Each structure stands twice: as structure tokens, then as C-alpha cells.
Amino acid sequence: MSHICVIGTGYVGVVTGVCFADLGNHVVCLDVDQKRIDGIKNGIMPIYEPGLEQLTAQNVKAGRLFFTTDYKEALKGAEFAFIAVGTPSGVEGEADLQYIRGAAESIADNIDTPIVVVNKSTVPVGTGDWVADVIRKRRSGKQLEFMVVSNPEFLREGSAINDFMSPDRIVLGSLDKEAAQKVARLYSSLRCPVLITDLRTAEMIKYASNAFLATRISFINEIANMCEEMGADVREVAQGMGMDKRIGHAFLDAGLGWGGSCFPKDVKALEHMAVLNGTHPQLLQAVMEINRNQRRRAVLKLRKALGGLNEKVIGILGLSFKPNTDDVRDAPALEVIRLLENEGAVVKVYDPQAMDVAAPYIKKAVFCKDAYETAENSDGLVLATEWNEFKQLDFQRIRSLMRNPVILDGRNLWDGESLRAMGFTYFGVGRGNLQNGK
Numbered sequence: 001m002s003h004i005c006v007i008g009t010g011y012v013g014v015v016t017g018v019c020f021a022d023l024g025n026h027v028v029c030l031d032v033d034q035k036r037i038d039g040i041k042n043g044i045m046p047i048y049e050p051g052l053e054q055l056t057a058q059n060v061k062a063g064r065l066f067f068t069t070d071y072k073e074a075l076k077g078a079e080f081a082f083i084a085v086g087t088p089s090g091v092e093g094e095a096d097l098q099y100i101r102g103a104a105e106s107i108a109d110n111i112d113t114p115i116v117v118v119n120k121s122t123v124p125v126g127t128g129d130w131v132a133d134v135i136r137k138r139r140s141g142k143q144l145e146f147m148v149v150s151n152p153e154f155l156r157e158g159s160a161i162n163d164f165m166s167p168d169r170i171v172l173g174s175l176d177k178e179a180a181q182k183v184a185r186l187y188s189s190l191r192c193p194v195l196i197t198d199l200r201t202a203e204m205i206k207y208a209s210n211a212f213l214a215t216r217i218s219f220i221n222e223i224a225n226m227c228e229e230m231g232a233d234v235r236e237v238a239q240g241m242g243m244d245k246r247i248g249h250a251f252l253d254a255g256l257g258w259g260g261s262c263f264p265k266d267v268k269a270l271e272h273m274a275v276l277n278g279t280h281p282q283l284l285q286a287v288m289e290i291n292r293n294q295r296r297r298a299v300l301k302l303r304k305a306l307g308g309l310n311e312k313v314i315g316i317l318g319l320s321f322k323p324n325t326d327d328v329r330d331a332p333a334l335e336v337i338r339l340l341e342n343e344g345a346v347v348k349v350y351d352p353q354a355m356d357v358a359a360p361y362i363k364k365a366v367f368c369k370d371a372y373e374t375a376e377n378s379d380g381l382v383l384a385t386e387w388n389e390f391k392q393l394d395f396q397r398i399r400s401l402m403r404n405p406v407i408l409d410g411r412n413l414w415d416g417e418s419l420r421a422m423g424f425t426y427f428g429v430g431r432g433n434l435q436n437g438k
């Protein structure tokens with residue numbers, strides 16, 4: 001059993017803490033947000049993540065998992081301090097490291113035993129060295145052994161617990177192989193491949209992985225737009241491509257583009273780092289531009305179908321950036337809503353989990369209780385997030401409720417042909433074989 005402190009109780013921190021506790025460790029999760037910690041202590045999770053609430057309760061009950069805002073208490077006797085605070089975009093697209101600095105300084109001020117500081121946050125290449133420097137300077141005079149290890153996180157919101165417990169790989173970067181091995185042992189019961197590299201390489205693996213996945217989505221979206229113009233079906237194109245083992249099926253779904261808490265900020269941060277270091281990241285720039293255009297193209301389709309958007313009522317199904325999470329950071333739905341409202345449309349919305357979180361960003365929107373209320377008197381209905389409950393809707397009912405039966409299926413979830421047979425004007429993404437989008 002190891003003593004672990006996890007700093008930050010967002011998606012990554014709370015999942016990391018709860019899962020390490022479930023593996024039998026003594027874990028203290030710390031956050032500077034008192035409300036968040038009080039909530040968790042009262043069984044209210046700060047995020048929606050399937051299975052998390054129950055696993056948290058089990059481990060708290062078993063006496064292995066604790067929550068606090070007190071750094072002294074959290075770091076007392078800790079062998080590992082995992083930093084899992086946010087690294088949002090700064091004004092120029094760079095990763096804003098203020099929270100990392102805050103965490104590093106608090107570690108420096110409060111450690112009293114040798115410790116391995118593990119960076120789980122996604123941080124620019126070179127941050128591990130910088131964190132070591134921040135801690136060293138802060139402790140000037142009071143020497144204490146500490147090592148910094150980079151351990152980038154690859155979990156996906158919506159399946160975070162499973163991703164933590166069954167990872168494809170654990171990446172550990174350090175200048176001190178022994179420290180990396182110590183962290184590796186925390187994961188040994190998961191029986192997954194462990195790659196040990198130097199600090200900067202580990203940090204780059206995370207950015208390169210996210211940028212590559214975003215590139216795949218932008219690539220298939222570019223192909224989708226060609227399919228629309230040339231009469232092909234991108235879903236079958238992606239299927240045919242994915243059957244090639246060298247390509248595979250993942251991240252080849254055309255739609256409204258990528259969003260969420262990671263891809264947008266990480267691609268931007270990598271581009272920023274690249275320019276700052278004298279390289280020309282033209283592929284990343286194109287990947288971001290394709291993504292922006294994908295939202296605009298959806299709005300263009302609606303505008304054309306409805307002969308303008310001013311005073312048109314548009315229903316949006318789904319607000320979170322993907323199903324099974326309430327995270328709306330850089331969600332495509334929010335960008336589509338903004339564009340629609342700019343053109344004078346009235347927007348109605350429904351999401352099974354993300355309404356409260358999204359509310360501050362879409363103050364003019366009308367919040368509905370389900371898909372049917374959203375469709376009622378709408379001139380257009382947009383599927384922005386493919387939640388399970390949207391898979392099997394009563395489309396006859398929706399047809400009778402809508403003022404104008406125009407559907408924009410931004411996730412290619414529905415059977416366009418049968419919807420057209422029911423009298424809908426149906427737009428998918430990249431489904432040129434239905435002769436739509438023109």
C-alpha cells in the first residue's frame with residue numbers, strides 16, 4: 001500500500017484518486033475549491049462520470065480515500081504527489097501554467113518526507129524541468145529529496161474508470177529511472193505495457209497523441225465534405241478505410257468536429273509551442289481550421305434549407321462535447337448555438353446531463369425537458385451529441401411536432417433514408433448519396 005496525494009479533483013484528479021484507492025492505496029485528494037471538496041464529502045460528485053459516485057463511496061467507506069483542502073494534511077507522509085490541475089488555454093493558445101505553479105509551490109511549502117512529484121496534467125514540453133525548478137527555488141535552504149516524473153493521462157471522459165483500470169499503456173518520463181520505476185509499481189496490478197522515457201519525450205507523447213486523434217477527425221471531415229459534393233457516403237468510406245489494419249476504425253466518424261476539454265486546447269498549445277520553437281506546424285493549423293469550418297458548414301446547411309435563420313426556431317439535442325459526460329468545454333453544440341443566435345435564430349436545447357453546466361454559456365437558449373419538447377414548433381432540429389436516448393426517437397411524433405421538418409444529424413446517428421421517407425428534409429454529414437446538403 002502506498003501513500004498518495006492527488007492534487008486537483010477534476011475529471012483526471014478525482015478518477016485517479018478513486019482508482020488508486022480502489023487498487024488498495026491510501027489516497028488523499030486535495031482541491032483548493034472548498035465547495036467542491038465539501039460536495040464530494042457529502043456524496044455530490046463535481047462531475048458526471050459513470051460509476052464514479054459508487055466507487056468513491058466504496059473507497060471512502062473502506063477507509064482508503066480522503067478529501068481535503070489542507071495541503072499539510074494531504075501531503076503528510078505522502079510518497080507520491082500527483083498533480084492533476086487544469087492547464088487551460090492562455091490568450092495566445094499557450095497552456096496556462098498558473099495552476100501547475102500554484103500546486104508546485106504548495107508542494108514545496110508542505111512536504112516533509114522524500115516524495116515523487118508526478119505530473120498527470122497535460123503540460124508543455126519542458127514543464128517537468130520547470131516544476132522541479134519551482135520547487136527547488138521555493139525550498140531554498142531547506143533541502144529535501146524529491147523527483148519529478150511525467151505521467152500523462154489518456155483517459156476518456158465517459159469511460160474514465162475503465163480507461164484507468166485497463167489502459168493501453170502507461171507512459172512515464174523522468175531523468176531518474178528509479179523514480180519512474182517507483183511510479184510504475186503503482187500500476188503493476190493493471191498488467192499493461194509501461195513505456196519509460198525522459199521527461200520531455202513523455203510530455204510530447206501526450207500532445208502528439210491528442211493532435212493525431214484530432215487530425216484523424218479533421219481528415220475524415222474533410223473527406224466528408226468532398227463526399228457531400230461528389231455523391232459518396234462518408235460512413236461507408238470510413239468503414240472501408242478502417243478495414244485496413246494499418247488505418248483502423250477509431251476516430252473516423254465525420255460530424256460537427258472535435259471539442260472537449262483536451263483536443264482544442266492541446267492542439268492549440270502544441271501549435272503555440274511549435275511556433276515558439278521555430279517550426280512551422282502547418283498540418284496542425286489546417287486541422288484546427290477544418291474543425292472550425294465544420295460547425296459553420298452545419299449552420300450554412302440550415303440557413304440554406306430554411307431560407308435564412310432570422311427568427312427561426314432551432315432545437316439542439318445534446319450539449320456535452322460527447323455522450324456520457326456533462327463536460328461542455330469547447331463543445332461543438334455551444335459553437336453551433338452561438339452561430340445560430342448570431343443570425344437571429346431562437347435556440348431550444350435539451351441534454352440528459354449537461355444542462356446545468358451549459359446554462360451560463362447559453363443564456364438566451366430555451367431549456368427543454370426532452371427531445372420532443374425541443375422539437376415542438378421548431379423549424380430545424382440539430383443532433384449535436386449522440387446520447388443513447390437519442391438513438392430511438394419517435395420520429396412520427398417529432399414530425400408532427402415540428403413547424404418545419406428539417407433535421408441536421410450532426411453525428412450521422414439516424415437512418416437518413418427512412419427519415420426522408422417520413423417527410424423530413426434530412427442532412428447528415430458527408431452523406432452525398434442522399435443528395436442532401438446542396
Ligand SMILES: NC(=O)c1ccc[n+]([C@@H]2O[C@H](COP(=O)([O-])OP(=O)(O)OC[C@H]3O[C@@H](n4cnc5c(N)ncnc54)[C@H](O)[C@@H]3O)[C@@H](O)[C@H]2O)c1
Pocket residue numbers: 007008009010011012013030031032033036084085086087099100102103106120121122123153154155156157261262
Ligand atoms: N478531462 C480529461 O478528459 C483529461 C484527459 C487527459 C488529460 N487531461 C489533463 O488533465 C489535467 C486536468 O484536467 P481536468 O479536466 O481534470 O481539469 P478540471 O479543470 O476538471 O479540474 C482541475 C481541478 O484542479 C483544481 N485546482 C486548480 N489549482 C489548484 C491547486 N493549486 N491546488 C489544488 N487544486 C487546484 C481546480 O479547483 C479543479 O477542481 C489537464 O491538464 C488536462 O489537459 C484531462
